[in-house]
């Protein structure tokens with residue numbers, strides 16, 4: 190029973206490891222990914238490929254304004270919506286799409 194508990198603990202610890210991306214991308218390259226079928230965004234110096242998420246976005250097409258750009262301010266202010274920062278849930282969703290850092 191003890192061994193089982195220990196293994197469960199190790200498994201859970203493994204699941205919470207931060208995802209570390211070593212890749213870096215230039216602004217020029219990021220700016221090429223600026224459509225609904227190929228959408229990269231920068232938020233706080235990290236680069237995300239959110240192409241798969243675009244059609245699931247609860248805020249609809251407003252997310253497309255960010256494709257290919259530094260979207261930090263858009264993400265934090267939602268000028269086309271509530272003018273508030275995104276929720277913790279939105280921030281956690283972002284992690285799934287991390288590509289790397291801005292060069």
Ligand code: HEM
Pocket residue numbers: 230239242246247248249251252253254255260263264267268269270271272273274275276277278279280282283
């Ligand atoms: C960068 C451009 C983006 C813009 C302009 C934008 C805008 C919006 C707007 C207008 C809403 C409707 C609710 C409201 O106005 O309060 C919304 C909701 C939401 N967005 Fe975005 N969004 C962007 C990027 C993202 C990204 C990258 C994610 C996650 C990967 C995301 C996740 C969500 C979620 C989960 C909601 C539901 C409300 C919340 O949890 O905050 N959005 N967004």
